[in-house]
Amino acid sequence: MTQQITTPPPVTPLPSKKREFRRFLQVLFRSPGAKIGGIILLVTIIVAIFAPAIAPFDPLEMGVGSTLQPPSADHWFGTDDFGRDLFSRIVYGSRLTLRIGLIAVFISITSGVLLGMVAGYAGGWIEAILMRGVDVLFSFTETLIALAAVAVLGPSLTNATIAVGISSIPFYARVTYGAVLVEKNKEYFKAAQAIGAKHFRLIFRHILPNILSPIIVVATVGVSVAVLSASALSFLGLGAQPPSPEWGAILAAGRDYFRRAPWVTTFPGLAIAITVLGFNLLGDGLREALDPQQRRP
Incomplete structure (x- = not known):
């Protein structure tokens, strides 16, 4: 009796883009830092979206507790010098923080x-003019440029974001x-130029994606x-003006009470540090994942 051997159907390989x-x-x-950074940012986004449901008090309401009350079961992060719930202010401040970061980066x-x-x-000459102007701005620190822009626009959260x-x-x-410049010197770009590709195609089809x-x-x-x-x-x-629950503004309001009520500066400082750490860790993970050397099987 002859045994019939069935050949399995060929495996269709994944398309290149899907595989990449x-x-x-x-x-x-696979990056532990990217996982931690992603979790931090996910929690921050969730807190910002559901701030009204998470915060037990209105962030601007004064007298919800005693002034400079230490952390307790009623006020997890304590209260500030106006008796406002610090936990609620930090929760609502996450909205301002994400808005500032995203809008500022969008402008940049x-x-x-x-x-x-x-x-x-x-x-x-276009390259010479534009890049010499950029070099001039590079001679100043980002903080100095931001301070100059705020001085012209005026102090406010919106103007600080623009600055x-x-x-x-x-x-x-x-x-x-x-x-x-790196992409312009590659063979694929020179080949596209040689066959007469238009400027729009060269920029948005070849340069920008790469x-x-x-x-x-x-x-x-x-x-x-x-x-x-x-x-x-x-x-x-x-930047943000009182009584805005922006984390930097909360820090500024609590610096006069650092010895007497350290929680007023500790918790917003931790919120800033953790959020910045999350973005940095995620950025490092993205850098590694986008590296072609790392994506080789």
Whole structure:
């Protein structure tokens, strides 16, 4: 009796993009730092979205407890000098923190990427003018640029966010400019030019998709820088104004009571530090996952 051997159907390989994306997720989830950073940011986002349900008190309501009351069962993080619940203020402050970071990075990344791409692609006198202007801005620190912008716009949370976004434009422009120069010298780009590809196709089909990886990593870490800068401006009285529950403003209000009521500065300081750590860890994980060397099987 002859045994019939059945041949299994051939395995269809995953499309290249799908396979690359799966490998990207594998490398990303393999990083302990990326996992921790992702969890921190996920918790921060959930707290920001459901702040009204999580916070036991109105963050602006005064006299919900005794002034400078230490942490207790009724007030987990204690109260401030106006008797406001500190836990509720920090919970609502997460909304402001995420809004500041995302809007500031959006301003920086759109303006900086545009400048860097135009300078790197156009070359010539356009490149010289734009990049010399960026070099001039690079001679000043981001904090100094932000302070100058706030001095012109006026102290407020919105203006502080805009100022922080403006201060980081030179950095994104320089990163994008360098990435564009690298892509322009590659064979695929020269081949596309040789067959007569239009400028729009060269920029948005060939250059932009290939420089997104470093921009995404820089933008993720840039959110943490924006959060720190905005908190610093609020601490100096140039950002969020009382009674806004912004973490930097809460820190500024509690500095006069540091010895008597250290919880007023400790908890918002921890909130800032943990959030910044989350963005930095996630940025490191993305950098590793987007590295082609790491995605090799």
